[in-house]
Amino acid sequence: MLCPNHIVSVLIRIGIDASNLRAGGGLTHLVELLRAADPFTHGFREIIVWSGSSTLAKIEPRSWLRKIHDPLLDRSVFHRVYWQRFRLERQAKKVGCDVLFVPGGSDASGFRPMVTMSRNLLPFEWKELRRYGCSRNTLRLLLLRWSQSRTFRKADAVILLTQHAYDTVLKVTGDLSSRVAVVPHGIHARFFKVPRRQRSINEFNAAQPVRVLYVSSVDLYKHQWHVAEAVAQLRSAGIPVVLDLVGPSGPGIGRLTQALREVDPLGGFITYWGAVPYEKLHEFYACADIGVFASSCENMPNILLEGMAAGLPLACSRRGPMPEMLGAAGVYFDPERPEEIAAAIRQLIESAEYRAKLAEEAYQRAQAYSWQRCANETFELLAQVAAKPVRSLADTA
Numbered sequence: 001m002l003c004p005n006h007i008v009s010v011l012i013r014i015g016i017d018a019s020n021l022r023a024g025g026g027l028t029h030l031v032e033l034l035r036a037a038d039p040f041t042h043g044f045r046e047i048i049v050w051s052g053s054s055t056l057a058k059i060e061p062r063s064w065l066r067k068i069h070d071p072l073l074d075r076s077v078f079h080r081v082y083w084q085r086f087r088l089e090r091q092a093k094k095v096g097c098d099v100l101f102v103p104g105g106s107d108a109s110g111f112r113p114m115v116t117m118s119r120n121l122l123p124f125e126w127k128e129l130r131r132y133g134c135s136r137n138t139l140r141l142l143l144l145r146w147s148q149s150r151t152f153r154k155a156d157a158v159i160l161l162t163q164h165a166y167d168t169v170l171k172v173t174g175d176l177s178s179r180v181a182v183v184p185h186g187i188h189a190r191f192f193k194v195p196r197r198q199r200s201i202n203e204f205n206a207a208q209p210v211r212v213l214y215v216s217s218v219d220l221y222k223h224q225w226h227v228a229e230a231v232a233q234l235r236s237a238g239i240p241v242v243l244d245l246v247g248p249s250g251p252g253i254g255r256l257t258q259a260l261r262e263v264d265p266l267g268g269f270i271t272y273w274g275a276v277p278y279e280k281l282h283e284f285y286a287c288a289d290i291g292v293f294a295s296s297c298e299n300m301p302n303i304l305l306e307g308m309a310a311g312l313p314l315a316c317s318r319r320g321p322m323p324e325m326l327g328a329a330g331v332y333f334d335p336e337r338p339e340e341i342a343a344a345i346r347q348l349i350e351s352a353e354y355r356a357k358l359a360e361e362a363y364q365r366a367q368a369y370s371w372q373r374c375a376n377e378t379f380e381l382l383a384q385v386a387a388k389p390v391r392s393l394a395d396t397a
Contacts, residue, residue: 011045012386014379015097015111017088018051019073019080020104024217025302026119028278029185030103031058032371033378036186039064042379048095050088066095084109099156099386101378106147107155113385116151117159117183121299121320122221123148124172128297131220137251149173156385159183159378161300164321181381185300186371187309190282195311195359198352199289209240209269210349213288213312215281215303216295219250223294223317223335225259228270230341232263239349241269246284248275285310290348290355293317294335301325308366313355315344329361 021027030049039045048066049059052073059067068091072083088109092100100109102116122128123145132138149172152158157179160166166182204210212231216222224245231243245256256272264270276284285291291307291314298304298320307314308326316322318332331347333340348355 011039011043012098012383013096014044014047014382014386015092015095015100016047016049017084017100017102017104017107017109018049018055019084019088020077020106021051021055025185026103027055027058028302029119029374030055031060032186032188033375034059034062034065036371036375037062037379038375042375043383044379048092048097050091068095081108099382101382102151102155105151106144107151108147113156113388114154115157115159115382115385116155118148118152118161118165118169119299120144120148121165121168121297124168125297128221132251145172152176152178156388157181157381159381161185162321162324164324165299179381179385181377183374183377183381184369185302185305186374187302187305187366187369188282188371191285191306191309192363192366193282193286193309193311195356195363198313198355198359200352201350204240204349206240209242211287211289212241212243212292212345213246213284213290213307214243214292214294215246215284215306216293217247217250218245218252218256220252220255221295221297222247222250222252223296224252225255226336226338227292227294227341228256228259228263229338230345231270233338233342234346234349235269237346239346241345241349243270244284244288245270245272246274246276246281281306282310285312288312290315290345292341292345293322294333294341295322296320296335298322305366305369308362309369311359311363313348313359314362315341315348325365326362327365329358329365331358 018030021030046064050068053069056067056069072079085108089111092111100111100114105116105118107114107116123141129141152173155178160182161184214227218224231241234241260270291312293304293316295317296319314330316326316330316332317335331344333344
């Protein structure tokens with residue numbers, strides 16, 4: 001971790017290439033990072049952000065913030081790559097940037113010094129990447145593996161979100177000569193909710209069932225279909241439990257649809273809500289009794305953090321960085337074994353005391369993750385990079 005107390009004698013100008021941040025966690029990170037930023041504390045005089053119109057509209061105005069829109073950035077990925085390769089460096093030099101931040105992970109601009117970050121581990125985990133078979137998604141992930149590895153090797157600094165991400169990325173890239181920092185994301189304050197009283201198993205019935213919540217996009221490594229099967233097993237055992245699935249449709253929607261036809265054809269106990277606005281997510285956490293997170297590949301799962309902050313007892317995948325974040329404050333399972341998922345949920349249902357203990361521990365662990373801390377450590381790193389001599393491109397070849 002970085003010390004946020006570094007003070008630079010000359011205020012710097014930071015450029016941010018947000019050309020490929022259009023939705024999801026990347027956009028949330030940018031919005032929250034800029035909301036928490038402060039020029040006096042972080043040692044900058046101005047931040048310039050390049051992106052498409054929809055992304056720029058979501059960023060709150062600040063006196064020190066300049067938003068630059070280029071029509072190319074509202075078009076296809078090919079137009080955005082062209083813009084980055086042939087226009088970004090010239091524009092960043094024209095406005096006097098001292099350092100360029102590329103949170104998307106891939107950079108072809110040639111501007112130096114440059115700081116980037118790893119947000120997506122799918123390109124770096126071969127087992128997970130192979131789930132997509134012979135498809136456009138596989139090709140896209142392989143291209144990202146190449147472009148991001150290349151960017152990480154030439155960057156002046158790389159931000160990773162967890163120790164698991166650090167270990168996974170460096171297995172592919174090898175040791176990086178640049179500065180590497182682990183800077184976790186934060187959690188919005190609206191997700192924090194003091195753990196509530198846990199109902200005993202005798203208080204659950206058909207009219208007031210156990211509400212299990214799984215928030216995540218429907219993708220091949222998210223395993224919602226296995227969670228649905230696990231809940232169906234609990235129902236067959238006479239446990240009054242229902243499942244709420246929240247998240248946008250993705251490559252796994254076919255498997256989920258098929259699973260729902262098989263285990264709950266009438267829609268009696270599983271509801272797929274689809275995409276829910278980020279601003280409304282905390283309302284689903286507030287209505288749940290138990291949270292489930294069944295992903296097998298994550299860089300840093302903000303959804304798990306949100307469940308922790310919401311004071312939910314959690315049943316969680318044991319893969320990836322999940323144990324690093326949740327620690328002993330959850331019940332773990334193999335996300336590809338429905339019987340293990342069912343056993344984990346059942347363990348929570350059967351003991352109100354155990355649920356209360358884990359919920360409190362998870363809530364306390366969530367306190368360590370704040371956007372203010374993320375902003376402090378990110379801008380401290382950017383200031384340090386801007387202050388040191390720039391390595392030549394030959395040095396990074």
